[in-house]
Amino acid sequence: MRFRSPRRVALPLLAALVLAGGAGLLRATSPVLSLIAPQSAQRGTEADAVFQGDRLGDAREILFYEPGISAISLNTSNAAQLKVRLKVEPTARLGQHVVRVRTAGGITEARTFSIGQYPIALEKEPNNDFNNPQKIALNTTVQGVAGNEDVDYYAVEAKKGQRITAEIEAMRLGSALVDCHLAILDRRRFELGACDDSAFALQDPVVSVVVPEDGVYVIAVRESSYAGNDGSRYCLHVGEAPRPLIAYPAGGKAGEELQTILLGDARGPIAQKIKLPEKAVGDFAYSLIQDGQSTPSPNKLRVVGFPNVLEAEPNNLPAQATNSAPELPVAFNGVIGQAGDVDFFRFKAKSGQRFDVRCVARGVHSPLDSVLALHKSDGGQIADNDDSGGPDSLINWTVPADGEYLVSVRDHLGKGGSNYVYRVEFSPMSAELALSIPEFARNSQERNTVSVPRGNRFATLIRAARANFSGDIALSCLELPPGVVMSSDVIAGSVNETPVVFEAATNAALSGRLVAVIGQLVGNKDIVGGFRQVLELIYGEPNNTIYYKAPVDRMAVAVTDEAPFKITIVEPKAPLVQNGSMNLKVLAERRNGFKGTIRLSMLWNPPGVGSQNEVLIAEGQTEALYPINANGDAATRAWKIALLANGDAGQGQVWTSSQLAALTVATPFVAMQIPMAAGEQGKGVGILGKLQQLQPFDGEAQVQLYGLPPKVTIAKNPLTITKATQEVLFNTTLATDAPVGQHKSLFCQIVIMKYGEPVAHSVGGGGVLRIDAPSPPKPNAPVVAQAAAAPVAAAKPVAAAPPKPLSRLEKLRLEARERGASGAQ
Helix, strand or coil, X not given: CCCCCXXXXXXXXXXXXXXXXXXXXXXXXXXXXXXXXXXXXXXXXXXXXXXXXXXXXXXXXXXXXCCCXXXXXXXXXXXXXXXXXXXXXXXCCCEEEEEEEEECCEECCCEEEEEECCCEEECCCCCCCCCCCEECCCCEEEEEECCECCEEEEEEEECCCCEEEEEEECHHHCCCCCCEEEEEEECCCCEEEEECCECCCECCCEEEEECCCCEEEEEEEEECCCECXXXXXEEEEEECCCCCCEEECCEEECCCEEEEEEECCCCCCEEEEEECCCCCCEEEEECCEECCXXXXXXXXXXXXXXXXXXXXXXXXXXXXXXXXXXXXXXEEEEECCCCCXXXXXXXXXXXXXXXXXEXXXXXXXXXXXXXXXXXXXXXXXXXXXXXXXXXXXXXEEECCCCEXXXXXXXXXXXXXXXXXXXXXXXXXXXXXXXXXXXXXXXXXCCCCCEEEEECCXXXXXXXXXXXXXXXXXXXXXXXXXXXXXXXXXXXXCCCXXXXXXXXXXXXXXXXXEEEEEEEEECCCCCXXXXXXXXXXXXXXXXXXXXXXXXXXCCEEEEEECCCXXXXXXXXXXXXXXXXXXXXXXXXXXECXXXXXXXXXXXXXXXXXXXXXXXXXXXXXXXXXXXXXXXXXXXXXXXXXXXXXXXXXXXXXXXXXXXXXXXXXXXXXXXEEECCCEEEECCCEEEEEEEEEECCCCCCCEEEEEECCCCXXXXXXXXXXXXXXXXXXEEEEEECCXXXXXEEEEEEEEXXXXXXXXXEEEEEEEEEEEEEECCCCCCCCCCCCCCCCCCCCCXXXXXXXXXXXXXXXXXXXXHHHHHHHHHHXX
């Protein structure tokens, strides 16, 4: 597996000296990158850009995920505006490039920077008058802003038969929710072509026309609902470039030469032979070059490990289905050419074969909203799907028996057209693994990079997306910055993520890298996966819909300035038991006079383990207890945990973490059942706890009863038990006004000492205490006269022994006999 090295540039020497001469403690505070302006450059040139944000004054380098673009110099005189001189190689890929800034305090969010093939021109206001448009040369990229209730007009000259292609990058710039409308008009205001949204570029419009006569043509750009603002930036590419929208077939077998037809260009279909990559890479970006000009952005193709089958019309009925000559796996290719069209393909399959059957349409820029179905040979439906594969269809299928089957494709709304292209790929199910950092906060890139302070730690989660396999996954990182080490547990087969801690040496140099993260199934070197983070850059209504995202294949890691605090978990020796609880002791080392509050939070809880959302180490304090607990089904094994710590260092939040600490979750030492106890107001009642010893323990343990209702007191609590104790009895007294009824809140906590540490059990949950009102007086019972007071001098009689109190059951039996005797009189 090969990984590209990042392109970066070090901070100029003069700026570094200025920063080094500053007074006070340098602290690792996260920088912010909000916007790059301008947001595009021509390849083969040098260009200036301003990276706008916060805490950028100690910038060290610009990180690019792809080759072809680099930073020549950084001007760090303004912490909110980093001025960068960029060099774009002639071979740089056209389109968006993901970029980050690394500072002495951390790594910024990712933003995108666009590389185009044309010289750059800036919009010049006023240009909102159709009769007085801004004149630009053909083959130009304009950087503009679609303001509120604003229309930007640009004029170009063209000859009859010349192609004008206009393509906008707005949403794809990844900085704001901008939905543009684009039109090409002649001087009589006749519209030659217009576009709002498109299957090719979603909310970014594309228009390509062949002009009918010599003259001046006007390109009109606006926000689609006239609701733009100063942040509604766009790049408008205007030139003679070809602009096909889709290919048919839209992919082929790896290593072969694909004979395809590019559809959608203003001059008509373009036949093209395309040499496909040697490896089955899945999605593949292809840019057509014609007469020295490239498509402004690439078309999408699929590169797989099996051959194509092309549809043969008519095939819109099961009896007319296109027959597949090769055996599965194959990719069936077709076009839903008109409204109401349905395409059928016939194939043979063998019992037990397993396939991911995927209709790829939106994935290759087709407008088709596919509905995919599998059928028996006679046309009877087996399964269907609309959009389980994202916007496309997916069926996971195990062949039930040897024989012939059919697959069909149609549009969900019954639409069709010449560019409604699709591929149905029968991919054999195989083990797949992808790693990523889970989202820390909704609609945010917070903590999706790793910034490790010198002499300190930083923790993150690594998530594994497994497909068609199970088991433990071992993690590793390639080429971490010097002085940084990674600690990680395996990602257990029962979970999909694990905490990972990075630690930097005290003398580690401030540096950064884009790092490959590798996951491998334990015991199987053939199942390996890499890092794939999908960065959600643009979102909005409805329901925080993601409108633009950019994938990256490496994790950004940096060594940063020293943090003002460091935390350590005092690793527990005793286990956390099911239905138990524990207080983790956390120590804080404060540095350089930092006295502020440190906020602690658990990065990740093992299955069945819960923790408090946040615990504070108060100002000036150096330790805290962090409560955790386990439910009755908590997974028993040795886990690894880590606590996050953050505090305000005066210039923003600083993040550190604890070490990766061991936490053993175990079965309880003892269980308890509390049978229902009952008593009358004003009397005593014993509450029994029946113990079951599950594991032997040494010495004595304390058991305490909780959950008693009001007005109930207990004689002795807690009680002491040993491993030989089989039951305990809590003697309670019910007040005369104790609440009548069943109280189902009783439980006990048993604390056993193990390795000198308490192991707390919560047992007997759901125990019931029933409180009854006293029995009413018996009917016709004789009135007992009150005895007269004895004379002072009289001798006291010898008191008789008090009668033995009756149990509740004996009282009820006595009352029943008395009622029976009274009724017989």
